[in-house]
Amino acid sequence: MHYPEPITKLMDSFSKLPGIGPKTASRLAFFVLDMKEDDVLDFAQALIKAKRDLGFCSVCGHITDTDPCYICEDKTRDRSLICVVETPQDVIAMEKMRDFGGLYHVLHGTISPMDGIGPEDINVPQLLKRLQNDEVKEVILATNPNVEGEATSMYISRLIKPSGISVTRIAHGLPMGGDLEYADEVTLSKAMEGRREL
The missing domain is CATH 3.40.1360.10 (Dna Topoisomerase Vi A Subunit; Chain: A, domain 2)
Incomplete structure (x- = not known):
């Protein structure tokens, strides 16, 4: 099926995101078309602001809009x-x-x-x-x-x-609420290795 170029481009952009296949990209593109123009502009501005204003802390490598980040600065x-x-x-x-x-x-x-x-x-x-x-x-x-x-x-x-x-x-093993019968061998092995005295 042939779509007008602007929507094809929008679908291509969405499909570059992780976990977004062609169907989801199409659904998102048509959702954007139904949005109010102000909401679309806010969305576009949020993308641009995040890309321009965020970087990585020069000390720890965490994502931040200040350098050093708030965690490294916390005395x-x-x-x-x-x-x-x-x-x-x-x-x-x-x-x-x-x-x-x-x-x-x-x-x-x-x-x-x-x-x-x-x-x-x-x-x-x-x-x-x-x-x-x-x-x-x-x-x-x-x-x-x-x-x-x-x-x-x-x-x-x-x-x-x-x-x-x-x-x-850090310890690895069974999650809280998990069942032994559904755990894989590696998870069970790590749970046994990380056992502690009660």
């Missing part, structure tokens, strides 16, 4: 703890928990030899530079429990341990 945070995560979204998830009072370091990816991504392609050198500060006593590795996340954690751990800084890994 009440425990500067002896750095939690290493893969993405800015992980920082946001950790902050929602409201249990962690330390600092963060965002890697912006994981080591993945299959994809040609090595340690120099993610934010590891900046982490090592931060650790030269005598304040840091513990690094918590909070990468995802998949092959790339585990490989990245092991690599970073080997780099840091000789410095005498404590390196810990």
Whole structure:
């Protein structure tokens, strides 16, 4: 089916977003056509503002509109703890928990030899530079429990341990409310490894 060029272009733009296939792109494009012009302009301005005004913190790599970010600037945070995560979204998830009072370091990816991504392609050198500060006593590795996340954690751990800084890994296992019978072998294995005394 042939659409006028402006809507085809709009559908192509939506289909570049992750998880958006041709049908969803078409549905979104036609939804935009039905929106009030002011709402469309606000939407377009929000996209442009986010792209222009947001960057990454020069200290931790978190997404921010100020540099350093609000977390690195917060003097009440425990500067002896750095939690290493893969993405800015992980920082946001950790902050929602409201249990962690330390600092963060965002890697912006994981080591993945299959994809040609090595340690120099993610934010590891900046982490090592931060650790030269005598304040840091513990690094918590909070990468995802998949092959790339585990490989990245092991690599970073080997780099840091000789410095005498404590390196810990977040626990992995069964989620609250999960059933043993539906858990895969890796999840069950991690749950057994991470067991603790009651």
